[in-house]
Amino acid sequence: MTAPSTARIKIFRWRAVGPLLVLFIILAILWWLFADTIARRETQKVGTQLLGAKVEIQDLHLDLKNGDVTIRGLTIASPHEAFKNLLQADELVAEIDVIPLTEKKLIIDRIAANGLRFGTPRETDGRVAAKSDGKGSGAGIAERVLAETREWASQFQVPILQLATGKLSIDSLDPRRLSTLPAAEALGARADSTQKAWQTAYNELQLGPTLDSAAATLEKLNKARATDLATLNEGRLALERLKRANDRVTALERGVKTGLAGLQSGLAGLDSARRRDYAFARSLLKLPSLDAPEIGTALFAPSAIRPFEKVLYYTQLARRYMPPGLLPRASTGPQRARRAGEDIRFPKEQALPGFLLRSAELSFLLRPTSDQPQRYAGRLSGLTSDPALYGRPMVASASGPQLVAGAMINHLRGVPVDTAGATVGGIPLPSFAVPGLPLRLDPGAGTTELGFNLNGDTIHARFELRSSNVTWARDTGAAGQNLTNTTIGDLIWRTVSGISNLELEARLSGALHSPQLAVRSNLDQAIASRLRAVVGEEVAAAERQVRERVDALVKAKVDPVRAQVNTLQTQANAQIAQQRARVDELQRQLEQRLRELTGIRLPGSPSKR
Amino acid sequence: MFALVKLIQSLIGALHSEGTPGQLALGIALGSIMGLTPLMNIHNAIVFGAIVLLNVSFAGGMLGWALFVPIGFLLDPLFDWIGHQVLMAESLRGVWTSLYNTPIVPLTNFNNTIVLGSLVFSLLLLVPLFFATRWAVARYRVTVGERVRQSKFYRAVMASKVYTVYKMFQP
Numbered sequence: 001m002t003a004p005s006t007a008r009i010k011i012f013r014w015r016a017v018g019p020l021l022v023l024f025i026i027l028a029i030l031w032w033l034f035a036d037t038i039a040r041r042e043t044q045k046v047g048t049q050l051l052g053a054k055v056e057i058q059d060l061h062l063d064l065k066n067g068d069v070t071i072r073g074l075t076i077a078s079p080h081e082a083f084k085n086l087l088q089a090d091e092l093v094a095e096i097d098v099i100p101l102t103e104k105k106l107i108i109d110r111i112a113a114n115g116l117r118f119g120t121p122r123e124t125d126g127r128v129a130a131k132s133d134g135k136g137s138g139a140g141i142a143e144r145v146l147a148e149t150r151e152w153a154s155q156f157q158v159p160i161l162q163l164a165t166g167k168l169s170i171d172s173l174d175p176r177r178l179s180t181l182p183a184a185e186a187l188g189a190r191a192d193s194t195q196k197a198w199q200t201a202y203n204e205l206q207l208g209p210t211l212d213s214a215a216a217t218l219e220k221l222n223k224a225r226a227t228d229l230a231t232l233n234e235g236r237l238a239l240e241r242l243k244r245a246n247d248r249v250t251a252l253e254r255g256v257k258t259g260l261a262g263l264q265s266g267l268a269g270l271d272s273a274r275r276r277d278y279a280f281a282r283s284l285l286k287l288p289s290l291d292a293p294e295i296g297t298a299l300f301a302p303s304a305i306r307p308f309e310k311v312l313y314y315t316q317l318a319r320r321y322m323p324p325g326l327l328p329r330a331s332t333g334p335q336r337a338r339r340a341g342e343d344i345r346f347p348k349e350q351a352l353p354g355f356l357l358r359s360a361e362l363s364f365l366l367r368p369t370s371d372q373p374q375r376y377a378g379r380l381s382g383l384t385s386d387p388a389l390y391g392r393p394m395v396a397s398a399s400g401p402q403l404v405a406g407a408m409i410n411h412l413r414g415v416p417v418d419t420a421g422a423t424v425g426g427i428p429l430p431s432f433a434v435p436g437l438p439l440r441l442d443p444g445a446g447t448t449e450l451g452f453n454l455n456g457d458t459i460h461a462r463f464e465l466r467s468s469n470v471t472w473a474r475d476t477g478a479a480g481q482n483l484t485n486t487t488i489g490d491l492i493w494r495t496v497s498g499i500s501n502l503e504l505e506a507r508l509s510g511a512l513h514s515p516q517l518a519v520r521s522n523l524d525q526a527i528a529s530r531l532r533a534v535v536g537e538e539v540a541a542a543e544r545q546v547r548e549r550v551d552a553l554v555k556a557k558v559d560p561v562r563a564q565v566n567t568l569q570t571q572a573n574a575q576i577a578q579q580r581a582r583v584d585e586l587q588r589q590l591e592q593r594l595r596e597l598t599g600i601r602l603p604g605s606p607s608k609r
Numbered sequence: 610m611f612a613l614v615k616l617i618q619s620l621i622g623a624l625h626s627e628g629t630p631g632q633l634a635l636g637i638a639l640g641s642i643m644g645l646t647p648l649m650n651i652h653n654a655i656v657f658g659a660i661v662l663l664n665v666s667f668a669g670g671m672l673g674w675a676l677f678v679p680i681g682f683l684l685d686p687l688f689d690w691i692g693h694q695v696l697m698a699e700s701l702r703g704v705w706t707s708l709y710n711t712p713i714v715p716l717t718n719f720n721n722t723i724v725l726g727s728l729v730f731s732l733l734l735l736v737p738l739f740f741a742t743r744w745a746v747a748r749y750r751v752t753v754g755e756r757v758r759q760s761k762f763y764r765a766v767m768a769s770k771v772y773t774v775y776k777m778f779q780p
Contacts, residue, residue, distance in 0.1 A: 016661045104715035328697065328705070333721045338647055339685040341723030344696045346709035 036061055043071075049335060050321070052129025052142025053079040053086065064101075069094040077126020078119075079146060080310055085122050090115025100352050108357045116364030119430075140332040140340075145316045153309040156301050156517050173281050175553050180273040184557040187266040191564045194259045198572055201252055207579055210245045214238045214586045221593045235594050242587045249580050256572045263565045270558055274550065281546045295531070296524035297517070303432045304506035304519050307463050311452045315409075315418045318394075324411040326388050345385070353386035362398065376400030387411040402426040402447075415456040423449045429465065433475050439493065443502060444469030459515050461508040470502040495530045496523055619675065621766050623668035624749055625758055634742035636666035638735050640673020645681040645688075645731040647724055651717045677731075684730070685723060692726030 031038070040060035047055030058073025074089040091114045097107040129146040175181060217231075217238035224231040323329055326347045333340035345354055362378035378398030384390040393410035402425035410417045424447070431442035446467025453460045474493060504521040623633055642656045660670035681688075696705060708714045718724045757763050 010664045012662055013664045020658060020661050099712075102712040102716070103710060328702065333723065336647060336649075338682060339689060339723055341685075341689050341692060341721050341726075343718075344705070344720045344722070346702070346706040346720065348706050348710045351710045 039069075045335060047076070048128055049140055049332065050142065051076065051079060051086075051317075052127070052140070052146050053077040054126040054128060064098055067096050067098045069096055075122070075126075077122060079127055079129055079142070079313065080306075082125040082127060083122055085120045085126065086118070088115075088117045088120050089113050103352070104354075105352050106355050107352055109359070111357060111360040113360060113362045113364075116362055118364070141320050142317065145313060145320060149309050149313045149316060152312065152513075153305050155514065156305045173284060173549060173553075177280065178273075178277045178550065178553060179280075180270060180277050180550075180554040181557050183266075183270055183273045184554065184561045187263070187270060188557075188561040188564060190266060191263055191561065191568055194263065195568050198252075198256060198259065198568075201255065202575060205245070205248050205252060205579070207245055207249075207583065210241050211582055211586060214242050214590060218586065218590055218593060221590070221597065224597065226597045232594065232597060235590055235597075239587065239590045239594070242583055242590065246580070246583050246587065249576060249583060253576045253580070256576060260569050260572065263568070267562060267565060270561070274554060274558075277550045277554070278543075278547055281550050282543060295528045296521050297519045299434055299519075299523070299527070300504055300506070300521055301517060301519050303434075304463055304504065305508075305517065307450055308452070308461050308506075308508055311420055311450070311461070312454070312459075315420075315452075315454055318409050318418065319411070319416055322383075322385060322387055322394070322409065322411050324388060324414055324416055326386070347386045347389055349389070351389065353384045353389045355383075355385040356390060357381075357383040364398075374401050374403075376403055378405075416454075417456070418452075418454045420452040421450065423447070429467070431473075438475050439496065440473040440475040441502070442471045442473065443467040444471060446470075446502070454512065457512045459508060459510065459512045463504075463506045465502065465504040467502050468500060470500050472497045472499075491530055492527060495527055499523060499526065618766050619668045619672045621757070621763060623666055623672050624746065625754065625763070625767075626666060626668060628666045628669075630743045630746035630750070631739075632664065633666040633669040633746050634739045635663075636660060636669025637673035637676075637742050638739040639665065640670035640675075641677040641734065641738055642728070642731040643670075643674040644677025645684070645734070646727040647681075647718075647721075650724055652728060681727060684727070688726030688730060689722045690726065691729055692722030692724070695725055695729060696720060696722060 036059075039062050040057050043060060044055050044057055054075075054077040056073075056075040056077075057071055059071070061070045063069070071092040071094070072090065074087075074092055076086045076088075078084045078086045092111055094111045095109045097109060100107045129140070129142040132143040132147070217234050220231050221235045226232075321331070326349065328344050328346050330342040330344050333343045347353065358381065360380040360383075362380065364376050364378065365374065376398055377400065378396065380394070380396040382390055382392045382394040384394070387393065387410075391412065393408050393412060396405075396407045398405040403423070405420075405422035405424070407420040408418070410419075426445050426447075428445050429443040429448060431440055433440050443465060444467050446465060446469065448466075449462070449464040451460075451462040472493075499522075501522065504519070506517065506519045508515050508517050510516045623636070626633065628636075639656055639660050643653050646653060657670075659665075660667055695701065705720065709720055719728075
């Protein structure tokens with residue numbers, strides 16, 4: 001240290017080569033010993049991150065020399081249900097292409113999966129994405145997609161069957177929110193201005209001088225002879241003036257009629273406004289709709305939307321992980337103590353995709369715990385992270401006794417098209433609580449059909465459930481608290497508990513962000529008619545009360561306006577009729593006298609009208 | 610606590626080792642790469658190999674690593690941003706696409722925004738950090754270094770077993 005600058009400094013520390021080599025050898029031995037464990041843990045970690053639910057593997061064996069990977073005891077939890085597995089597999093044997101691993105690409109030529117089981121129960125909550133709100137930069141793709149689909153499904157949480165179980169009250173009706181009152185004020189102001197305008201127009205007619213002059217001329221004519229040409233001419237001129245006065249009266253009458261029609265229309269508008277106010281006031285009561293379609297939607301929409309939500313979740317995941325095109329794409333980086341960041345992939349034409357499963361053969365059991373479990377077979381091909389590179393859509397199919405299922409994920413073009421369909425029969429379907437009612441429905445072994453098509457952002461989907469072995473149970477849990485131990489709850493229980501046949505159909509169509517949902521079941525009509533019989537009178541009385549309250553609030557404003565319009569109409573019509581009668585009478589007398597004097601019938605006489 | 614003691618031992622040992630300020634500074638600079646970037650990556654194996662094989666201060670390398678780990682955690686949002694800018698740069702897309710489809714290279718995780726962002730940052734920091742550290746170590750040794758060497762604290766630290774292990778890799 002005293003004179004380091006004078007000594008020749010060596011660049012390499014050769015004596016460290018030995019320890020470094022030893023270190024690498026130790027690392028190699030550790031890899032050899034723990035490769036299976038490391039691969040198993042990494043697979044679990046990546047799988048969990050991708051699916052948003054726990055992926056557990058009992059045993060994983062790597063045989064890179066032969067390109068084989070064997071997984072035993074695979075369990076994938078459901079991302080949606082806390083204590084349920086999406087699937088379990090006894091054994092998966094994958095044949096992988098080893099060379100692409102050097103490019104960090106996983107190409108699986110073939111997977112044989114045996115002993116697949118779906119929907120099995122689990123002891124711990126396996127959801128991962130569901131525990132996150134899916135917001136913030138730290139949220140992974142699965143978390144975000146699950147949050148989006150959950151929000152999407154929440155738009156179909158139609159109000160539960162709200163029945164007036166307590167005293168009806170409309171104290172909250174605020175007069176300022178009624179549309180009739182401002183409409184009545186506006187119409188009153190309009191009637192005032194119309195009345196003034198008519199009075200002005202009437203005064204401008206100035207019929208008095210014309211009538212007086214005509215009366216004087218008539219007096220002269222009565223005393224004149226046929227040879228008194230000047231008087232005759234004067235009579236003709238007076239007749240012309242009377243005709244023009246008559247035209248002015250006609251014009252005024254036309255204006256009055258138009259104005260009155262407008263005011264009558266305003267009165268009709270008041271009636272419409274009052275009907276709107278009735279509806280508004282009724283909505284404050286939250287009275288139940290007793291229409292069958294709405295009851296069907298209220299009863300089954302929350303349950304019927306679940307299959308669509310689940311399929312949409314996987315479809316949207318596929319769209320994120322399998323985007324069309326060859327542009328760089330980002331996905332959440334690996335989980336670690338530090339921030340994960342994003343992994344950007346750079347697909348290249350003619351190159352291998354980052355992930356490709358060329359073909360998978362699936363063998364699975366349904367009803368595994370029954371005496372006669374049913375064995376099914378399925379195939380899957382073309383599951384890839386870069387569909388544009390692989391050039392073919394992903395296709396999956398499964399078939400067996402009472403099962404037909406298929407799916408196609410086509411992300412080759414700019415507009416992705418995802419299609420899935422399944423018909424499952426003879427398999428016990430999970431029971432579910434009917435929202436808002438103290439009921440639990442167990443469909444039994446029924447038939448379920450699901451059709452799903454997401455073309456770009458347009459969705460068309462259908463879910464159908466048919467069962468003749470339906471059983472009902474009273475559910476006193478949280479879901480049924482609203483009507484537990486109420487007359488309505490008992491009524492509905494009595495209505496449905498004897499029904500063993502269920503036909504339920506839900507249809508979804510339209511733009512993905514706000515599609516139309518229609519739910520129909522064979523129970524709708526039965527429940528609706530029973531409800532109508534029991535609560536119909538109460539509802540009718542409440543509606544009467546609502547109307548009376550609205551009427552009381554608007555009466556003070558509407559009635560004077562109505563009376564004002566009617567008075568105005570009567571007055572205007574009377575004034576015009578009176579003036580027209582005077583004009584007509586004078587005109588008739590003048591014409592008659594002129595005819596007597598000249599013997600000529602004048603055209604346009606009142607008798608010809 | 611043990612880590613803190615080790616850090617102090619490394620710091621004192623490195624500052625008073627027989628290596629030149631340049632060897633110590635280069636060790637710290639190389640160690641900073643390991644600290645700033647996510648550890649389990651191939652480039653860190655190369656950096657570690659360089660610290661071991663090159664005649665730089667191994668203690669300085671460990672010190673640099675230990676000092677820059679928390680800084681790396683703190684600067685992760687910045688690294689994410691840098692990595693994103695670099696990886697998504699239109700002009701570099703061809704380079705990244707070629708590298709991504711070249712054997713072995715993708716195993717470096719260069720396509721991760723944090724890895725690339727932190728590596729770019731640490732490489733840019735390497736040279737100024739080297740010169741700054743070399744100057745600081747030289748100043749320390751000519752000012753308070755000798756007084757510290759005579760202190761009881763220094764003798765206590767140097768007497769520990771960890772220091773014995775460290776001596777194996779002293780320059």
